[in-house]
Amino acid sequence: MKTQQTAEGVARPAGRPRSEKAERSIIEATLELLGEGIGVSELSIESIASRAGVGKTTIYRRWSNKEDLVVDALATLKPPIPLPQGATVRDDLVTYLRVIQEESRHHRTRCIMNIAMSDSERHPRLAERFRELAVEPRRAVVSAVLRRGMETGELRADLDIDMALALLSGAMIWLTKWSHAGDSQADLPERIVDEALKGFRPRPSES
Amino acid sequence: MKTQQTAEGVARPAGRPRSEKAERSIIEATLELLGEGIGVSELSIESIASRAGVGKTTIYRRWSNKEDLVVDALATLKPPIPLPQGATVRDDLVTYLRVIQEESRHHRTRCIMNIAMSDSERHPRLAERFRELAVEPRRAVVSAVLRRGMETGELRADLDIDMALALLSGAMIWLTKWSHAGDSQADLPERIVDEALKGFRPRPSES
DNA sequence: TGATTATGAAACGGTCCCGTTGCGTATCGA
DNA sequence: TCGATACGCAACGGGACCGTTTCATAATCA
Numbered sequence: 001m002k003t004q005q006t007a008e009g010v011a012r013p014a015g016r017p018r019s020e021k022a023e024r025s026i027i028e029a030t031l032e033l034l035g036e037g038i039g040v041s042e043l044s045i046e047s048i049a050s051r052a053g054v055g056k057t058t059i060y061r062r063w064s065n066k067e068d069l070v071v072d073a074l075a076t077l078k079p080p081i082p083l084p085q086g087a088t089v090r091d092d093l094v095t096y097l098r099v100i101q102e103e104s105r106h107h108r109t110r111c112i113m114n115i116a117m118s119d120s121e122r123h124p125r126l127a128e129r130f131r132e133l134a135v136e137p138r139r140a141v142v143s144a145v146l147r148r149g150m151e152t153g154e155l156r157a158d159l160d161i162d163m164a165l166a167l168l169s170g171a172m173i174w175l176t177k178w179s180h181a182g183d184s185q186a187d188l189p190e191r192i193v194d195e196a197l198k199g200f201r202p203r204p205s206e207s
Numbered sequence: 208m209k210t211q212q213t214a215e216g217v218a219r220p221a222g223r224p225r226s227e228k229a230e231r232s233i234i235e236a237t238l239e240l241l242g243e244g245i246g247v248s249e250l251s252i253e254s255i256a257s258r259a260g261v262g263k264t265t266i267y268r269r270w271s272n273k274e275d276l277v278v279d280a281l282a283t284l285k286p287p288i289p290l291p292q293g294a295t296v297r298d299d300l301v302t303y304l305r306v307i308q309e310e311s312r313h314h315r316t317r318c319i320m321n322i323a324m325s326d327s328e329r330h331p332r333l334a335e336r337f338r339e340l341a342v343e344p345r346r347a348v349v350s351a352v353l354r355r356g357m358e359t360g361e362l363r364a365d366l367d368i369d370m371a372l373a374l375l376s377g378a379m380i381w382l383t384k385w386s387h388a389g390d391s392q393a394d395l396p397e398r399i400v401d402e403a404l405k406g407f408r409p410r411p412s413e414s
Numbered sequence: 415t416g417a418t419t420a421t422g423a424a425a426c427g428g429t430c431c432c433g434t435t436g437c438g439t440a441t442c443g444a
Numbered sequence: 445t446c447g448a449t450a451c452g453c454a455a456c457g458g459g460a461c462c463g464t465t466t467c468a469t470a471a472t473c474a
Contacts, residue, residue: 015449016441022451037328041249044431055452060433111328117384118325121244121318135385149407156409162386163378163402170377171370177324178342179369195370199406200356202363222419223471229421251461262422267463421470429462440451 018062025052026059030073035108040070040119040126071129074112079133083141089149090193093168096142097189100172139165167196225269232259233266237280242315247277247326247333278336281319286340290348296356297400303349304379304396311383346372374403 029052033043043066049056063069080099086092103109116134120127142165149155171192179185236259240250250273256263270276287306293299310316323341327334349372356362378399386392 012443013449014443014447016451018450019441039246039248039325041246045433046431049452053452055454056433057435057453058451061450114325114328118246118321120384121321131385146407153409155407156405159407160398160402162382163398164407166378166381167374167399167403170379170381171373172377173381174373174377175369177327178338191367191370192374195367196374196403197407198363199408200353200362200366200371200404201406202360203410220419221417221473223421225420226471252463253461256422260422262424263463264423264465265421268420415474417472417474419470419472422468424465424467426465427462430460432457432459435454435456437453437455438451439453440449442447442449444446444448 019058022052022054022058023062026054026062026069027073027076028052029054030069031076031108031112034070034073034115035106035111037107037111040066040115040123043070067123067125070123071125074126074129074133077112077133079137080141083145085148089145089152089154090197092145093142093193093196094189096138096145097168097172097192100169101176101185101189104173104176138169142168164196168192171196226265229259229261229265230269233261233269233276234280234283235259236261237276238283238315238319241277241280241322242318244314244318247273247322247330250277274330274332277330278332281333281336281340284319284340286344287348290352292355296352296359296361297404299352300349300375300400301396303345303352304375304399307376307379308383308392308396311380345376349375371403375399378403 026048029048030043033047033051034040038047045056045059045066048069049059059069063072083092083096086095104113112130113134116127116130120130139162143161146155146159146161146164150157150159172188175185175188175192233255236255237250240254240258241247245254252263252266252273255261255276256266266276270279290299290303293302311320319337320341323334323337327337346369350368353362353366353368353371357364357366379395382392382395382399
């Protein structure tokens, strides 16, 4: 295989270069199918190729197996918007939960979250990737919000940040998953945050 | 089709009766495969028949489709042990979370939970069945515990029970799913319950 | 005994997908 | 122009599973 030097000094093989467009449409098709509820194990290369308007060979030339492709597809997901600093920590937390709630309305996000939740057993690399891309950045943002509250005194100084994050996120996901569809859930973020802030015990000074 | 009356007056078809043993082993095989991480969509009738040591015909004679079979299989899952009344509400809640934690250690339970979480989109009947069998009874038990605490004054009188349940269960599942494997998690139930009881705000009377 | 139904095994034709190969065409550098 | 590589397309042999049918055998009752 002959190569040549580009201006940047990057080695480049001779012949027709790979199509960036094809690559993008393959990844887009993958995300589309996952977003329609197709699980990783049911996802077929042929369906991706067909959806992307691409030959199977073009896919096999780039990825040696399905998992690699899905990992790369997940990697193109945009990280969430940085959380704006609201007036109070309570406001920021409500905003955070509202983002989760809003995302879970879109098929695409919800199905990809399902994949992360359920296929983590059989696809640890996928789960790890999802962790880096979706879980960790949110953890960092909310963690900062909570720390700010601990400094200003709006929150307990000895608050366990990971535990607080788990309570908030876990409750949001739980309720989204298991509450009856008929229930109005517009105020879910506020209710979760307020309940978590107050705690379950009575407050002697306020009762 | 000729029928005959049994002593109990139940109409019964002539000929060889269906094997109870075959039926049980089919359901057991189904649960085994699901417990090994096979998703509902990948679950094949042939693999069930093979595992159960049974002909495919025997399965098709009883269930017209895969989903019906899985629904019946889920129905054989034992409801959870009623929660013993400990000394305090805190103890009972810790016990409850410990049961969840313990269950999620067993492959079988964990995988079935995964199915409930992820396949609920495409199999609403399965999700509903799981709700009845696994979610609702727990909700009832914890709900009773929380109400007791509200009466005795150990908990706030205006506590939102559904919200409290979501915070506790959601946090447990979230942490089980996303915390690093290396973390010691033996005291997770205690930490979750205590954090939820205290709430995030500082307590003026105790600080 | 004979009628009736169930059972496990095997085979059927059909569908979907696998991963690979060959083909004619398109796009690059030399 | 030529060599090299990528492209979309179609076809390949092979495997898994579908849902059905056939068959010899087993269990039940009249």
